[in-house]
Structures are given as C-alpha cells and as structure tokens.
Amino acid sequence: MSFRALVLSQGADRKVSGVLETLPDDRLPPGDVTVAVEYSTLNYKDGLVLTTGGGLVKTWPHVGGIDFAGTVEASDNPGFKPGDKVVLNGYRVGELHWGGHASKARVKGDWLVKLPSSISTRRAMAIGTAGYTSMLCVMALEKHGVEPASGEILVTGAAGGVGSVAVAILAKLGYAVVAATGRPQEAAYLTALGAKTIMDRKELLEAPDRPLLSERFAGLVDTVSGVMFAKALAQVKYNGAAAVCGLAAGPSFPGSILPFILRAITVYGIDSVMLPKAPREAAWNRLGTDLPLDKLDSTVSEASLSDLMALAPKILKGEIRGRVVVDVNK
Ligand SMILES: NC(=O)c1ccc[n+]([C@@H]2O[C@H](COP(=O)([O-])OP(=O)(O)OC[C@H]3O[C@@H](n4cnc5c(N)ncnc54)[C@H](OP(=O)(O)O)[C@@H]3O)[C@@H](O)[C@H]2O)c1
Incomplete structure (x- = not known):
C-alpha cells in the first residue's frame, strides 16, 4: 500500500x-x-x-x-x-x-x-484552522456577553482566511460587522459575506495620537496585531472585548494600558493548536449550524x-x- x-x-x-x-x-x-x-x-x-x-x-x-x-x-x-x-x-x-x-x-x-454530518470533508477544509479559529474568536466574544445589540464588531485582516470566515459567522448571527481590509478591491466580496461597513485599513495604520479614542466597537476580532490592533483597541467601548488570534503584521503592538484600566476592556487570547478536545468539538458543532456554508463556498x-x-x-x-x-x- x-x-x-x-x-x-x-x-x-x-x-x-x-x-x-x-x-x-x-x-x-x-x-x-x-x-x-x-x-x-x-x-x-x-x-x-x-x-x-x-x-x-x-x-x-x-x-x-x-x-x-x-x-x-x-x-x-x-x-x-x-x-x-x-x-x-x-x-x-x-x-x-x-x-x-x-x-x-x-x-x-x-x-x-x-x-458533524452537515459538513463535508471539502467544506471542512474550506473552514480549516482559519475558520475554526474564527469560530473560537466569536465564541470568546459571546462568552464575554457581546451581543448583536451591543454594537459594531471590527474584524481586521478581513479579506484573509480567518477574517473572511469571522465576517460570515458574525453577520449570520446578526452582528453589524466592520471589515477592515487593505484590499479595497475585495469590498464586494466582503459585503457579500455580510459585512455592513468596509474600512480601509489605512485608517488603522496610523498610530493613535491618544491612548483612548472615541468609543465605537463593542468587540474586535484581530488577526493582524501591530498598530492596527492598538488603534482598534483604543476604540473599543466600555466593557467591550477583543478576541486576538493573529499576527499578520508581526507580533508586537504599540499599546497602552489605559483601554484596560479606564474602559474595562478584556482581551481574549485565542489558541487553536493545543485547545482541548471538548471546546474543539463545540466549535466544530457551532460551525455546522452558524456558518453560512453557501457563502463560504465563495x-x-x-x-x-x-x-x-x-x-x-x-x-x-x-x-x-x-x-x-x-x-x-x-
Ligand atoms: N491563534 C491561532 O490559533 C491561529 C489560528 C489560525 C491563524 N492564526 C493567525 O492568524 C493570522 C491570519 O491567518 P490567515 O490564515 O487568515 O492568514 P491570511 O489569509 O494571510 O490573512 C491575513 C490577512 O491579514 C491582512 N494583512 C496581512 N499582512 C498585513 C500587514 N502587514 N498589515 C496589515 N494587515 C495585513 C490581510 O488582510 P486584508 O487583505 O483584508 O488587509 C491578509 O489577508 C495569521 O497571523 C495566522 O498565523 C492564528
């Protein structure tokens, strides 16, 4: 053989x-x-x-x-x-x-x-580690108590693998998704996945001049890190949450402690690699119900x-x- x-x-x-x-x-x-x-x-x-x-x-x-x-x-x-x-x-x-x-x-x-029987082997790989990580991010925000009524959710690196699945899941669950991308040519694709607003990532690429900016986002799914994460964090609303999973722009970020201690913001670190079996199975079961598989195909x-x-x-x-x-x- x-x-x-x-x-x-x-x-x-x-x-x-x-x-x-x-x-x-x-x-x-x-x-x-x-x-x-x-x-x-x-x-x-x-x-x-x-x-x-x-x-x-x-x-x-x-x-x-x-x-x-x-x-x-x-x-x-x-x-x-x-x-x-x-x-x-x-x-x-x-x-x-x-x-x-x-x-x-x-x-x-x-x-x-x-x-789960609703997910074929091909679709499982369309989801892959990227999609399963997106679901872990969404579940972290949910566990924190972020609901669709809480306000907009920002997804960074939105046209990438983790980002696009996060946009699709959040939109299906009823959240208003702001998709930050460096590829404006992908705006139609992101809108079709369910993004409500497309943000040019340039808006997040200038380091914030103040540690706290106007409160805008109820939650954040960050796949990029770097300045984008720091600037996004400065705009998370009081008691909001960020699920961080990626480092597409490198591992370090120019952050301030103030969003944590003045706005009670929580950051959830997401690791898909060594996650125990039970939450892993829970995430795959959720993917079977909460990811619009037809949208994923695109x-x-x-x-x-x-x-x-x-x-x-x-x-x-x-x-x-x-x-x-x-x-x-x-
Ligand atoms: N924690 C975990 O368990 C886990 C699991 C899976 C993945 N990850 C990490 O998550 C990240 C994303 O993974 P992926 O599979 O989605 O990768 P990907 O398909 O390459 O997507 C990354 C996206 O980030 C944006 N980006 C890339 N370079 C950038 C830069 N220098 N500055 C700003 N934005 C940049 C781009 O989005 P736009 O074109 O939309 O701007 C790109 O499409 C990676 O760092 C990966 O290692 C972690």
Whole structure:
C-alpha cells in the first residue's frame, strides 16, 4: 500500500524545496488512526513551513499541512472506526508530525474530531484552522456577553482566511460587522459575506495620537496585531472585548494600558493548536449550524499538491483571498 505526498527538504540556505513522491505506507509516522485524506488547506503557518520551515519543523524530510479532512481507513483507537469522517486541526501536525499535504496521514486518534454530518470533508477544509479559529474568536466574544445589540464588531485582516470566515459567522448571527481590509478591491466580496461597513485599513495604520479614542466597537476580532490592533483597541467601548488570534503584521503592538484600566476592556487570547478536545468539538458543532456554508463556498479557491510551492509565498504576502482548499488526490 502506498500514498502520495509533497515531501519537503531544507537546503543549507534554509530554503525549502518540495517534490511529489509516492511512498510506501510504512513511511507514515506512528499513530493509532490512519486517515485517507481527501482535502487539506493552505494556512499562513503552512506558508512558513513550505518556504523556510519557519523554525516550526524540526526534522526533514517533512510533509506539511496543519489541517486535513478525510475518512478513517484503519483504527486501533476505540473512538474511531473505518469509514468515520474526521477533521484534524493543530496539535503541531504539519510541523512536528507529518501533516495533510498527502493522500494519507497517521495520527493519534485523540487529535481527531468527528465531523458533524452537515459538513463535508471539502467544506471542512474550506473552514480549516482559519475558520475554526474564527469560530473560537466569536465564541470568546459571546462568552464575554457581546451581543448583536451591543454594537459594531471590527474584524481586521478581513479579506484573509480567518477574517473572511469571522465576517460570515458574525453577520449570520446578526452582528453589524466592520471589515477592515487593505484590499479595497475585495469590498464586494466582503459585503457579500455580510459585512455592513468596509474600512480601509489605512485608517488603522496610523498610530493613535491618544491612548483612548472615541468609543465605537463593542468587540474586535484581530488577526493582524501591530498598530492596527492598538488603534482598534483604543476604540473599543466600555466593557467591550477583543478576541486576538493573529499576527499578520508581526507580533508586537504599540499599546497602552489605559483601554484596560479606564474602559474595562478584556482581551481574549485565542489558541487553536493545543485547545482541548471538548471546546474543539463545540466549535466544530457551532460551525455546522452558524456558518453560512453557501457563502463560504465563495471564499474558496481549489489547488492541488503540485500548486502549493508556488502559493506559499503568496499567503505570506497577504495575497490570497479567503481560503485555499487542496484536493490531495488531484
Ligand atoms: N491563534 C491561532 O490559533 C491561529 C489560528 C489560525 C491563524 N492564526 C493567525 O492568524 C493570522 C491570519 O491567518 P490567515 O490564515 O487568515 O492568514 P491570511 O489569509 O494571510 O490573512 C491575513 C490577512 O491579514 C491582512 N494583512 C496581512 N499582512 C498585513 C500587514 N502587514 N498589515 C496589515 N494587515 C495585513 C490581510 O488582510 P486584508 O487583505 O483584508 O488587509 C491578509 O489577508 C495569521 O497571523 C495566522 O498565523 C492564528
């Protein structure tokens, strides 16, 4: 038995090269569940792995792909049987463990989530880590008590993977979404996803001249960090909340303590990678009901394993719109 994989190697200059290979099943890593992968995706983190390794990969050759969805082929784990439709996000699969850019994956069953019946394997990957992270952000705002009546919600990096799904979920739940983007040409796309207002990200790119600006947003989903996050935070209303998950503009931000201590604002850090199984399953179940799957389809472009090396630098430059679904059998 064999499988196809995009096998990555790193040169002395740290540059990663990838070759499509057919490998025997005994090259699969240890694990108690073997999955026939149907679809995978391309995330920002995959972009790092496919270009330089990003310091995330410790051993080469390597197979990337931090997400996959498919059908269980064999299982020694009592929680899974052949034929189960499953999805995997995180647990450092695609970094420390071979991932989904292959037609088979072998992993610990504890890392897998059974897909709700309303979500196909293709749509699961249209959602991917990006969409599942968006749902975690929305759930954090809800837990805080932010409701549609509370006011506008700002989403930064709105035309990206996490941002676009966050816009679609929030709009479906009845929130007034302000979508901040550096790509004004994507305004129609964001409006179709449900954004009420499109904001040119330039408005958020000048550092705030005061630590507190006029109160505007009831909540914030931030995928960008940097000056944009600092300026957005300065506009969150009293007792509002920010769900922060990304660093598309780099990890640091020029912040002030004042929004926290004068406006009682709470920041929720979102980690999708090591999140325990129960909230992970809760998020996937919510995606099955609260994400308008038809709208999601418009965010998707399809690629094959052989397209990935060319797409990777583009996602790092913020040039990919929405979600890339990888048909690993193409
Ligand atoms: N915490 C977690 O568990 C978790 C999970 C998934 C992703 N993430 C992180 O979330 C972030 C977004 O991921 P993604 O998959 O949505 O990536 P993506 O598809 O590349 O989207 C990122 C978006 O951010 C904006 N952007 C990019 N560079 C920027 C810059 N220099 N300044 C301002 N805005 C910039 C762009 O949006 P516009 O074109 O609309 O301006 C871009 O589309 C990444 O940092 C990723 O690592 C974290």
